[in-house]
Amino acid sequence: MKNERKFVPLMIDLSNRNIIIFGGGKVGERKAVLFSECSRTTVISSDFTDVLTEMGKRNKVNLIEMELSYLQDTEIKKLLSSAFLVITATSDHKLNLRIANIAKGLDILVNEVDDAGDVVVPSVIKHGELIIGISTSGSSPAVSKYTRHQIEKLITPEYADMIRIQQSIREYLKQNVPEQMKRKDILWQILESRDIWTQLSDSYEKAYDQALKIAEDHISSGKHINE
Known part of the structure; x- marks a missing residue:
């Protein structure tokens, strides 16, 4: 049985932090769009969505093209050396778990698409300086999204x-x-x-x-x- 998780909502300045995202698909894209606005964001994958490719061209994110499934643990550790937060967003569950375990062994925070991880990225409403984060602690992304839509009816631009x-x-x-x-x-x-x-x-x-x-x-x- 997993230990009970005790999440605390925080607002963190990421302007000088490195965010490393493994996976260049739609999930990785969504995470990159969010974090690239406030941090140095790197996406590592064998291929990237069109949106990520365009973001790379505009220097919004740093794209590293490589085949992840063949990486040794020592190579993954090297990629993680400067990370503040690691996001595992590949389509390979076992690979995500391996990367997450290595990151945790290095005391690096992890957001896992397959599990709650150390960090849950909330559903976000942002109007200027007003930022509202909605989370179910990873239990139900659908409920988070539904709640965001309801709040957006009240919290206007x-x-x-x-x-x-x-x-x-x-x-x-x-x-x-x-x-x-x-x-x-x-x-x-x-x-x-x-x-x-x-x-x-x-x-x-x-x-x-x-x-x-x-x-x-x-x-x-x-x-x-x-x-």
């Missing part, structure tokens, strides 16, 4: 613009409102304004101007918004 507004107004308030709690209340009022959310679907500038007016009105009145 306007959330990215609201974050931009909040960032800008927050900096403005830091310079004009010394009380942290009052700044918090003003930002929350902006966040809950139906008018601003409605304007965001039409024009960021109009929504920002409305948010700024709310902040300026409270500053000029000198009154706490809850009074």
